[in-house]
Amino acid sequence: MTLANKIWVVDDDPLLSSTLVYTLETSGYSVESFARADEVITALKSSSSDEPPQIMILDMGMPPHKHGPEEGLRVLDYLSEYQLPTKTLVLTGQDAEKMALLAVEHGAFDYLQKPVDESSLLNAVKRAQLFYEQEQKLQSQNQQQIKLNVQLGEGVKQVRNQAEEKIVRRVLQQTGFNVHETARQLGLKRENVYYLMNKYGIQRPEDGSGDE
């Protein structure tokens, strides 16, 4: 099953999940639903490197932390760590301001406060899709966009390191951990890529994918 061009709805509430899926499907989107953070992360790991979902609609509270943001943040952190191009729309219910800040801090593209009306939801999805497509175009022109969270006042070395790590992770993900191809795309030698992988603790996926 290809996971490309899908919207993933991640919510443990079966009623809400079902309603969101129906709304999106009747608007012409291809939708997959998940109820737990573990399921999403497993699916992301097992999807081929260049086929993550375009858009994810993510509820922050899921079991076992139904009323806290821990599970949602796990998903956002995974997407951020591997620099996947998925645009995440976070659905917040409680303490919207705090949740929204957390979500954006952890790499969410947008947040919507429940209850969100259908037109706002679909507009948000369209907006996310637009950004996704433009970023894909840039990528086809060999340009990459990366997002950094930077603490000011601590010099610029950490900024350089963060940018370096993110771009290496992104390209490794895109090439399926093909070090040779990564080196070529980055304009580096293979040894440099190994050095950077070691420096930032980047490991090959457990399923053994990726090759020299």
Next chain:
Amino acid sequence: MNDQQWLWLVPIIVGLSLLFAVFYYRRQAILTQKAIQSLYDVNQQSNQDALTFIESAWPVLESVNVSKLYVEGRWFGEPFKRLFYNEQPQTQRISETLQQQDIEMTLIFSTPRLAKEQRLLLSLVKQTFVNILHSDITLKQMQVLMAQSQLQRYQLHLQHDLKNLNQSIQLMQRQIENSDAHSLEQCQKLMQHLKSVFPLLGKQANEVLRPLTVNRSGEEELEQAVNLNSLIKGLAEAYRLTYKMEADSDVLLHQPQEVVNEVFKNLLSNYRDHPQQEDLLLKIKIMKDEEVVRVLLVSQQSKGLSEKKERLFEPFWTTSKSGLGLGLFLVRESLKLLNGEIKVVEGEQEQGFEVVIPLKKS
């Protein structure tokens, strides 16, 4: 009388004086002990309520020569005063102040001029009174804070569930409104979708109401027997628990289905919401005899249940940051309606619960 005869009198007088002094101090000590004990008794009778204690303790203070007690302060922001007095003179004053977040009190004790030993004994009783009052105030403040925290938690839970319900209903309403412009095929698809979600809507609404309906009579009509094996299996799968079930045969319970459902729903959702480890395997064993069914739920847990065993069934107590802390309490309350029981089971490697339910409602 000559000098020698007078000399005999001296030890007698000294002895009598000493005896008198002993009796006097012994009596004072007994009175003080009685007064202190009375204060504790009065506090118990007042259910450790500070304001009631102040009013009820006045006779005890009066008995140790307090001629006036004036109390003023703020009780959760509301000013209050109390005045107790008798006709004795109010020559000397002692004041004490107590404060605990939302409660403040200033106490002024007035007494007549007293002998040194009387003053000492009075101060013992007064200090006991102040100490008891202080612990009552502290207790009250803690109870209020705990109740506030429980209410906040509950409100959070309700808000989350209600917002989800509201969101779903809004989207469905829009879908129905848009159906005028739909083709026949689209309308049929919408009908199919609504058929599948309306039962979920009802289920969700019940879930929201569930913590509000702890005390149920258990007097529902027994329309049909409950297949316990299917019920538990369905719930374990709905909660995506990794489990292994053992049962000799299907067990049919002639008990109110809703209550039985509540028991296992709360028990299994407890495993879902408090996984002690990532790869938890829940072993479920169902054993039936002539009159009762025993359901054993055990798992290997890295942290033993016995660390907090006595608190497991306490309402609003939870180790989860986001939990409500009502799950196991509701299990026990529901089992009472079935004349059943639950107990903690602890082995060397596995811990869990044993639920016992009579096969038939008595």
